[in-house]
Amino acid sequence: MKSQLFVVSLREQVYEYLRNEMTTGSLTSGSTINLTKIAEQLGISKTPLRDALIHLEIEGFVTILPRRGVMVNALALNDVKNAYEAIGIIEAAIILDCFDKITSAHISRLEELNERMIKDVQTNDFSRLFKTNLAFHNVFNTLSGNPLFNKFMLPIKHRLYDFQGQSYIHDWELKNCEEHSLFINFLKQENPRSAAMILKDFHWSYSVNEAFIKQFYAMTEQN
Amino acid sequence: MKSQLFVVSLREQVYEYLRNEMTTGSLTSGSTINLTKIAEQLGISKTPLRDALIHLEIEGFVTILPRRGVMVNALALNDVKNAYEAIGIIEAAIILDCFDKITSAHISRLEELNERMIKDVQTNDFSRLFKTNLAFHNVFNTLSGNPLFNKFMLPIKHRLYDFQGQSYIHDWELKNCEEHSLFINFLKQENPRSAAMILKDFHWSYSVNEAFIKQFYAMTEQN
Known part of the structure; x- marks a missing residue:
């Protein structure tokens, strides 16, 4: 059971990937993140994606809108x-x-x-x-x-x-x-x-x- | 699909629950968190538990040991x-x-x-x-x-x-x-x-x- 629960390195890889997408302009300020598409692109399940997004939310990069998706935060x-x-x-x-x-x-x-x-x-x-x-x-x-x-x-x-x-x-x-x-x-x-x-x-x-x-x-x- | 992906309020409730367990002494410094037991006690799936633990890890409260479980950080x-x-x-x-x-x-x-x-x-x-x-x-x-x-x-x-x-x-x-x-x-x-x-x-x-x-x-x- 424990073996499947946390794979930190994968979470960190996804975190870095998403940060890079923001820096290079593939994920633009104010846009909504297409989770299904990203999971498919990276060939991963939604679990490490979800983990990385929680990390990004705590640091202020995105806002998780319950039941509505994930938005890239604009910088005011x-x-x-x-x-x-x-x-x-x-x-x-x-x-x-x-x-x-x-x-x-x-x-x-x-x-x-x-x-x-x-x-x-x-x-x-x-x-x-x-x-x-x-x-x-x-x-x-x-x-x-x-x-x-x-x-x-x-x-x-x-x-x-x-x-x-x-x-x-x-x-x-x-x-x-x-x-x-x-x-x-x-x-x-x-x-x-x-x-x-x-x-x-x-x-x-x-x-x-x-x-x-x-x-x-x-x-x-x-x- | 989106509807099941993030339920922030549940994550926050579990976060507050775990913080309280640390303050009241039910979760002691250096101990390992029994995830199955906590999920059963709260009647929740492991997903919001996992979300809350990622939040706690980023803030320094716990360490997630890949494939080995979650430890409550001692304060040095x-x-x-x-x-x-x-x-x-x-x-x-x-x-x-x-x-x-x-x-x-x-x-x-x-x-x-x-x-x-x-x-x-x-x-x-x-x-x-x-x-x-x-x-x-x-x-x-x-x-x-x-x-x-x-x-x-x-x-x-x-x-x-x-x-x-x-x-x-x-x-x-x-x-x-x-x-x-x-x-x-x-x-x-x-x-x-x-x-x-x-x-x-x-x-x-x-x-x-x-x-x-x-x-x-x-x-x-x-x-």
Whole structure:
């Protein structure tokens, strides 16, 4: 009996598949998921599909409508605002708390990743840019040694970049890279307060980024 | 087909049932959940049970061991440390960000709830004390208007109080109430920095509370 009850790896595979369908644009914001079709495509039963959808619902990606199906959640501007505020507060706090753990190797890694991001922008590789950006922030987010922070932030960051396909705003991404440079300089100057301030009050400030955010998500709606 | 696929309310009922079994001590830390027995007791199929367990796993309450069953997670001291750190950072940030929204009605509500907590300690009503404590913190946590914070913090707070039954440390709870009083006084003095400091550096500081924490969770292990 137990042997059939949970096959976690299959659930995770289906979860990753559905997340990828959202990122690449096969599952669009506000659309309804055709469960029968997906189960057929993947050659799986509805059980692991159902498991993956519950996971996605808890993380905010979909809404399960009892007896009516499953809808891919649209990202409202207010969701973006809440996401920015939450991430800014946590990343700034991590920098203030973990500043003593930052070594020259971390600084070099941050510089290397920021240079790679600028190349990703130049080559229009949005998918790689998103991953490089995550890696940049992870250099300091993992210093806390507290897995709760990334468990909270990663699904939120993923939601912010869903449904973008290959479209992004060149100037906005370059501005982000400039803020990364400022942030690195403050770390080099051993100024954790200013490094935290750049993160919270500029990089993850909704009002500072509002014009770009509105442009970015408006672009998406037209896709 | 769709009609049988998701019945959310049943999943939520089973989730609440299992959470309650953990709090009251019927499901103990480190134990394995007998799925067949629970499905029989509740007169349900394994599907809503499975759905509820996935929800509990994502929130950290249980671990699903593929092909081997479901285990109730023990709370390690390191889990408590991470939980305290995360909650302290977020609640302090909320106070600093939302200080302007705090009215005299909020202050009165905080005073009323803290007085009720002292009564709960005096009457040894641990279950009510936990709820009153959550309500106290919610007075300011909801001011942010950002649902992400409570979505993150509530399951963590619940985990901290699991498996306690009716046993708690009188002196620790009274110390918590005293810190609540100090916090309220700083709000009255319009001193958000000190109010945030009390939350982060005392009330939710792992090192400040370490002796009590170790006593509390050691007590539980003997239960």
